[in-house]
Structures are given as structure tokens and as C-alpha cells.
Amino acid sequence: MRILLIAGAFNSLTQRVFAELTDGGHQVGVELVTRETPLLEAVRRHAPDLVVAPMLKTAVPREVWSAYTCLIVHPGPVGDRGPSSVDWAVHLGVDRWGVTVLQANDEMDAGDVWATAECPVPEVGKSDLYRNEIADAALAAVHSAVDRFASGAYRPRPQRSFTAAEKPGRVRPPLRQDARRIAWRTDPTATVVRTLRAADSQPGVRDELLGGTWFLHGGHPEDTLTGEPGALLATRCGAICRATADGAVWIPELRPPRTPGGPAPVKLPATLALGDRLPPLPEIPAPPEPWDGPPAQPGRPRTWADIRYREDGAVGFLRFSFPGGAMSTDHCHRLLAAYRHACTRPTSVLVLGGCRDFFSNGIHLNVIEAAPDPAEESWANINAMDDLVHAVLTTTDRLVVAALGGNAAAGGAMLALAADEVWCRSAVVLNPHYRLMGLYGSEYWTYTLPGRAGPEAAARLMDRALPVTAATGQRLGLVDRIIDCAPREFAAETARLAARLASAPACQPRIAAKKANRERDEARRPLAAYRSHELARMHSNFFDPDQPYHALRRAFVRKEPAAGTPAHLAAAGGIG
Numbered sequence: 001m002r003i004l005l006i007a008g009a010f011n012s013l014t015q016r017v018f019a020e021l022t023d024g025g026h027q028v029g030v031e032l033v034t035r036e037t038p039l040l041e042a043v044r045r046h047a048p049d050l051v052v053a054p055m056l057k058t059a060v061p062r063e064v065w066s067a068y069t070c071l072i073v074h075p076g077p078v079g080d081r082g083p084s085s086v087d088w089a090v091h092l093g094v095d096r097w098g099v100t101v102l103q104a105n106d107e108m109d110a111g112d113v114w115a116t117a118e119c120p121v122p123e124v125g126k127s128d129l130y131r132n133e134i135a136d137a138a139l140a141a142v143h144s145a146v147d148r149f150a151s152g153a154y155r156p157r158p159q160r161s162f163t164a165a166e167k168p169g170r171v172r173p174p175l176r177q178d179a180r181r182i183a184w185r186t187d188p189t190a191t192v193v194r195t196l197r198a199a200d201s202q203p204g205v206r207d208e209l210l211g212g213t214w215f216l217h218g219g220h221p222e223d224t225l226t227g228e229p230g231a232l233l234a235t236r237c238g239a240i241c242r243a244t245a246d247g248a249v250w251i252p253e254l255r256p257p258r259t260p261g262g263p264a265p266v267k268l269p270a271t272l273a274l275g276d277r278l279p280p281l282p283e284i285p286a287p288p289e290p291w292d293g294p295p296a297q298p299g300r301p302r303t304w305a306d307i308r309y310r311e312d313g314a315v316g317f318l319r320f321s322f323p324g325g326a327m328s329t330d331h332c333h334r335l336l337a338a339y340r341h342a343c344t345r346p347t348s349v350l351v352l353g354g355c356r357d358f359f360s361n362g363i364h365l366n367v368i369e370a371a372p373d374p375a376e377e378s379w380a381n382i383n384a385m386d387d388l389v390h391a392v393l394t395t396t397d398r399l400v401v402a403a404l405g406g407n408a409a410a411g412g413a414m415l416a417l418a419a420d421e422v423w424c425r426s427a428v429v430l431n432p433h434y435r436l437m438g439l440y441g442s443e444y445w446t447y448t449l450p451g452r453a454g455p456e457a458a459a460r461l462m463d464r465a466l467p468v469t470a471a472t473g474q475r476l477g478l479v480d481r482i483i484d485c486a487p488r489e490f491a492a493e494t495a496r497l498a499a500r501l502a503s504a505p506a507c508q509p510r511i512a513a514k515k516a517n518r519e520r521d522e523a524r525r526p527l528a529a530y531r532s533h534e535l536a537r538m539h540s541n542f543f544d545p546d547q548p549y550h551a552l553r554r555a556f557v558r559k560e561p562a563a564g565t566p567a568h569l570a571a572a573g574g575i576g
């Protein structure tokens with residue numbers, strides 16, 4: 001079928017719908033729309049059989065929905081209406097939510113229902129929920145709606161025909177800052193964490209801190225540290241710890257409010273954002289094997305760490321999770337130190353990643369944007385990423401598995417490719433390219449990507465700059481194993497498979513062969529040669545004022561809306 005996606009942004013859900021429908025053999029086009037887009041004209045140009053809107057904040061005009069069947073993906077159960085559905089799901093602390101695919105008509109979110117899907121709501125931030133459980137439900141509903149439409153026989157159900165039990169949703173207003181306020185003196189940790197998570201990653205919770213107004217982004221419970229409610233207690237790896245009525249929370253990132261006429265401020269690691277305003281506080285490192293599981297586990301107080309290492313027999317697990325998958329120079333240095341430590345341990349398999357949500361999206365564009373000299377910071381960051389990737393590539397005494405519970409892009413995707421095996425949850429979307437940020441790219445991609453996919457496919461991936469599913473990644477040689485499981489099962493499933501890999505008779509011979517392969521490759525062309533070639537190109541991307549990188553980065557981190565459909569997407573679908 002010819003399917004046109006219309007969306008406000010080519011966001012993660014739209015990317016996944018695009019990539020999965022393309023895999024399914026459909027011809028898929030994309031139009032990014034704003035209120036000003038002449039939508040009928042755009043849709044006519046594509047002449048689609050069906051229009052699908054995975055993430056649309058504006059209404060579809062009558063002249064479009066009356067001429068074409070338009071399916072809207074609404075991230076809420078049947079009957080739910082309003083622009084803050086996922087925020088409400090987290091804010092209310094519900095344990096189940098849903099997605100409804102409905103037909104556009106005159107009334108927003110009120111059209112006939114083509115498909116629905118339910119999902120659990122774990123204790124995670126809103127964006128994590130959206131990219132994982134909600135996205136899984138959305139894709140299930142979209143596939144079934146598309147199949148039903150293709151059958152020609154299906155009649156969507158009017159919402160009024162649903163019983164009360166089948167239609168648990170209701171109209172909900174936008175969740176504004178007034179409803180998100182934290183009462184530090186009286187709110188217990190559970191309430192504070194839920195409030196922070198309902199606003200994570202955007203818009204954050206507006207609050208007063210050290211005499212100024214800040215938006216707080218992200219929140220994790222801390223059971224050991226306590227103090228005067230509202231007081232700052234400690235720092236850890238760029239995050240601040242703040243006391244609640246009955247405990248404390250870790251807040252990883254802060255954003256100042258926008259000044260009138262000024263550019264949109266960027267979200268930064270909290271201690272970096274506060275800078276000199278931060279009073280002297282103890283930097284308290286995470287305990288060994290920090291616990292972030294369910295509350296009230298006897299003897300296991302909860303705390304937060306962005307990097308964790310643990311062992312189970314012959315397998316080491318180096319887990320990391322950075323907001324937005326962005327890895328600053330500091331994140332890279334700390335992860336490299338943890339990686340080096342993991343390599344001193346007597347294991348034969350080392351699993352890198354394995355958490356839910358983003359694996360990595362490469363260098364930290366926000367930290368770079370906020371640096372006194374963004375070109376210098378870009379340079380430091382890419383060198384730190386390269387050092388980390390180099391350590392992975394030159395690990396010859398054990399097998400390294402990159403385990404991607406969530407998406408990876410740019411240098412973050414290349415970090416995964418440095419491992420011996422790349423395992424992905426089936427829902428993962430990969431963006432193995434750099435061009436959209438005006439970068440040539442590094443992370444030894446000129447060694448790993450053609451090595452895995454072959455030179456032609458590597459060049460095509462780089463040039464087309466489109467997202468691919470894990471399944472396509474596997475077909476191209478980028479992915480070795482697909483783990484078809486729910487987000488919450490990924491860590492355990494990875495651990496089970498890694499234990500099997502470590503105990504397989506082939507494990508030790510593979511380690512020996514890997515060492516020999518690395519030596520052979522090094523003799524053919526040293527890793528240093530790949531790195532210096534890539535970094536020469538990156539140096540000019542960063543330091544040549546005529547290069548587009550700085551303007552593209554600024555637009556990305558300041559969230560400037562795209563002016564129409566970018567050329568690489570307009571050319572993507574092969575329809576229209």
C-alpha cells in the first residue's frame with residue numbers, strides 16, 4: 001500500500017512506524033507538518049491509499065480527512081482525549097495504559113476506532129514509557145489498523161458503541177506547571193519521583209532552587225541520604241540529591257527558564273547548570289551494586305547511578321543510562337574507567353548496555369552548545385568517545401556484547417558496532433549516520449560499518465540517513481541477535497543469553513580467533529589510521545566556520561521547528 005505519514009516531527013515513534021511499515025513492504029512517504037502546511041496539497045502530491053499520523057498535535061482539516069482515510073495514533077486508551085495523555089498516565093500512577101488508532105474527523109481524538117492496544121506502565125519517566133511500552137502498543141495497533149484497512153472489509157467502531165468498561169479514558173486538560181508543583185516540605189519521595197517522572201524528559205518541573213527558578217528534569221529515589229526537606233544534600237556524577245519529606249531524590253538535569261526574546265535554554269547535567277551557584281556539597285559515589293529496583297526490598301535501599309557494574313559467574317554486565325542517550329566528555333571518561341575496571345575482572349563475556357531505553361546517541365550536543373568554546377568541547381567529546389570505542393575494539397581477552405534495549409544513533413550506534421555481537425530488543429530503531437548533524441563521524445565507523453555491512457550498504461546507510469529497524473539491521477549485518485521481549489524483560493533475557501554464550505564450548509575458541517582477527521586487521525590498516533582519517537574530517541566540521549555543524553546543532557538543541565519536510569525524508573518513501 002501507499003502510506004503517507006504526517007507528523008509534527010520525525011520523532012522516535014514516527015521513525016519506528018516508518019521503518020516497520022517499510023519493512024512490511026509498504027511504500028511509505030513522510031510529510032512533516034505545522035499549522036501553516038497546506039496539507040491537502042501535500043497529501044494530494046503523495047496520492048496515498050492511507051494517511052497515518054503517528055504524532056500530530058494539530059487537527060487534520062476536513063478537506064483532507066473527507067478525501068483520504070486518516071488514522072490518528074492517540075497515546076491513550078479509548079475515550080482518552082487531550083494533549084497530555086502520557087503525562088497523565090505517569091502523574092496519576094496508573095499501572096496500565098493504552099493506545100487508540102482512530103479515524104480523523106471534525107472532533108479531536110473522538111473519531112471511530114480502528115484498533116487499540118494496552119500496555120503496562122512501569123515506574124519510569126514519561127519519555128521512556130513513550131519510547132517503549134507505549135510505542136510497542138502503538139505499533140501493534142498501527143499494524144492491525146493497516147491490515148484492517150487493507151482488507152477493505154473492516155468497519156471502524158464509533159466510540160459511542162464502546163461500553164464503559166471498554167472505554168476507560170476521559171477528556172483530560174493539558175497538564176500544566178501548576179498541577180506539577182512539588183511541595184518539598186510535605187511530599188514524600190514517592191510523590192516527588194512520580195511528579196518529576198511525569199515531566200521527564202519535557203517539560204520538566206518548574207521549581208525554586210538556590211534562590212532561582214529552574215526546571216527539574218528526571219528523578220530517582222534515594223533511600224539512605226536524608227536531611228531538611230527541600231535541602232540539597234549531595235552531588236553524584238553531575239546530579240544533585242535533594243531531601244523530600246521522608247527521604248531524598250536524585251535530579252540529573254536542570255534547565256533555566258527562557259528569558260524574554262532569548263534563545264531556548266538547554267537542559268544540562270545539574271551541577272554543570274548550577275556552576276558557581278552550587279554550594280559546597282559532598283560528592284557521594286554510588287555504592288557497589290547500587291539498587292534501583294522495587295522499594296522496600298529488605299537490606300537494599302534504593303539509590304541512583306548512571307553506570308553500574310555487576311557480575312554473574314563468567315559474565316560481567318556494564319550497564320549505563322544517560323538522559324537522552326547523550327554522552328558528554330565526562331560520561332565517556334567515566335564509562336571508559338568503568339569499562340577498564342570490568343576488563344580486569346575474570347569474565348569471558350562482557351555485556352555493555354542492557355538497560356531499557358536509549359543505548360546511546362553519541363556526543364552530548366547540549367553540553368557542547370553550553371561550553372565556552374563549542375568547537376573545543378566537540379573535539380574533546382569526540383576524542384573521549386573514540387577512546388571508549390578503541391577500548392572496546394581492542395578487547396581481545398573476552399567477548400563483548402552490546403545489548404540495546406532501546407534506540408541508538410550516530411556515534412552511539414557505532415559504539416555498539418565496536419562490540420563482537422550486537423543484540424537488540426526487536427523494537428529498536430537504529431540511525432547509523434551523522435550527516436543530519438553536519439558531521440563526517442568518527443568512533444571508528446569507517447572500520448566497523450563497512451566491515452559489518454560491506455562498503456556499498458555502509459555508504460547507503462550514511463547517505464540516506466534514515467532509521468532502520470533491528471530486523472533490517474540484522475539483514476545488513478549490523479545486528480547479530482534480536483531479542484523479542486517486553487522492555488522490562490530485556491535485562492533478564494540478555495543475562496540469560498549471555499550466560500549461555502559464556503558457557504558454550506565455542507566461547508574460548510572464539511576469543512582466540514577474535515585476537516587473531518584483530519591482529520590481522522591491525523596489520524592491514526592500523527586503528528590509528530582510521531581514527532586520524534575520521535578526526536581530520538571532524539576537525540574541519542568543528543573548527544571551520546563555514547561548516548553547517550554549529551548551526552545544525554544549535555537548531556537541534558534549541559528545538560527550532562523544522563521548516564517543512566527535510567530533503568532526505570521527502571526523498572525517502574518512494575511515493576509521490
Ligand code: COA
Pocket residue numbers: 010011012013127201202267323324325326327361362363364365366367407408409410411412431434436437439556557
Ligand atoms: N546530545 C544531546 N541531547 C540529545 C542527543 C545528543 N546527541 N541525542 C538526543 N538527545 C536528546 C534530545 O534533545 C531529546 O531531549 P528532550 O527529551 O529533552 O527533548 C532526547 O534526547 C530524545 O531525543 P529525541 O530527538 O526527542 O528522540 P528521537 O527518538 O525522536 O530521535 C535521534 C532520536 C537520535 C534521531 C535524535 O535525537 C538525534 O538526531 N540526535 C542527535 C544524534 C547526533 O547527531 N549525535 C551527534 C553525533 S555523534
